[in-house]
Amino acid sequence: MNVEHLSLFVRVAMTHNISAAGQELGLSPAVASAHISKLEDALNVRLIHRTTRKVSLTEEGEAFLPHAEEVLAQVDAARASVGKGNASPSGKLRVAAPISFGRSHLVPALKDFLARYPDLKVDFRLSDSMVDMVEGGFDISIRNAALKDSTLVARKLAADKRIVCAAPSYLKEFGTPKVPTDLLEHECLRLIGLEVWNFNGKEGPQSIKTNGAFRTDSGEVVRDAAVEGIGITISSTWNCYQQIANGQLVQILADYTIEPETAIWAVYPSSRLLAPKVRAFIDYFSERFSGVPYWDAKSKPRILAHNVALISVGKK
Template identity: 45%
Template sequence: MSNFGDLEIFARVVAAGSMSAAGRELGLSPAVVSKRLRRLEDRLGSRLLQRTTRQIALTEAGQGFYERVVAILAGVEEAEAFVSRRSAMARGTLKVTAPTSFGRLHVAPHLGTFMEANPDLAINLVLTDDFVDIVGEGYDVAIRIAELADSSLVARKIAPVRRILCAAPSYLKRHGTPQSLEALSGHNCLTHVSGEAWRLEGPNGPVSVRPNGTLMTNSSEVVREAVLAGIGIGLRSTWDIGPELASGELVQILPEYGGSRNIAVHAIYPSRQFLPVKVRLFIDFLTDLYGPSPYWENGIDAAQDAGSRAEPLRRVASAVR
């Protein structure tokens, strides 16, 4: 293998986070990858990577070398694509992590379409609500639903998130529909994080409400089921309850208030440089799939509008009886 091949191995190891992961992508054994890295370091007369039993880390020299190598490799890839006019194919294994509920509802069902279009690609999808170390645990991309803070990682927004206050009609029938934020203090408000305030945006800007409820759980999915069962009021994302809102199983309350608009679905990956084709294609696929008006919003507004028009008639009928 040429010296240029050693550069590619080095860049793959850094991007993948381990020699074994890089070897799988390149079709090489970890022993061969390690040998090529030692040869490169010997030729340069400098250590590029600090190796431990669990992960690797760039030395100061290695960091500067990596930044220059990925620029070279990206230029070569661009030049080849320009000359050949062919689309690069996704190959190897794509390691993805996503939140449990979102991954189950809006990633897993669409993997078949993506994998059919990329038959040489295998996917390792890990669903967890824990905050994982993308680089340290060797992930290619992470799906996160959050208001992102500054980070050395790269984030790309792939879908908006709309969070609304909602309840089941059975709960509202028993306890009434709150007409103001202040009225929420008299209702059973459900959240999976004890003591966490609901950060809302309304007609007069941001406002916080501290929910008080009778259910304590560490599971957002349990809260979802409790809201559906008529136990209380929840602040839920439309990606989580879209069908129930469209069917009328859940009803939006206080529609002038909603969750922070800064929260969105993001794809997170380690670096803009030397972005693997498999990562780029996967992120593009999800971005096109969801779009600025995601499919989970379909039918929600029409159903809620119909419910709003019917509510005065129900009150009149109840008064007559």
């Protein structure tokens, strides 16, 4: 069984496009199609349904895919053990990530990552919509939501701490909420889908259905609106740590935790052995965000200092 044919089959399963998969491996559409046909002939089974728009795996192809992935991973491991092959990750790595987190914390680290792995090429797709990894042909997806697809594996990269925050100018004019129910009297800036804010504190769990004239689907936009003094918002510390550090925003209701707790995850299709390029990416960013992430280490002192200062100027 030809390893190149297996590699092509795995990429076809990810991209649902023989020509695109072949292009990634330097093959013409005709050669790629011929390779798939040879693999099917060798196995004496049809692996792929072909249509004019895209291809999909047959039932036999779905059953064969994890075995093909395992064989390729074992071949890479065997070559690396004797100093050949993919000791250094190579090829194209397709990554999907949320726009805000990707721009703020993935892209700034790419220069060092690519310098460490010069044979690797990275294709980033930034979107705040949940992507279909298989349909989109992605190797890794960065998410901050719970994993629901049982065919995927998730590895935690960092905690996703969220805080309630506002501009000093807003708090000076309208007062500083002391308990979650005070938010009912304030202008709250909301992410679409996050209109109800859940808190946990000494009084127990509390759910606040917030009100406000502005909402958006962008974490960066809602943060910037808070900086302008339009209202109070919830933001992940990785998204607002610079504004906290320079005093544009301050944390309020610091004695309450926001539920549910979330995290930043690297999600990838399940297989017994990780491809070297996927492992390299996950290990690199796990190390970069390990322990207390740099955004929390930088923002924490200013959060506390501003809270103390604002207690004296709040009207409530």
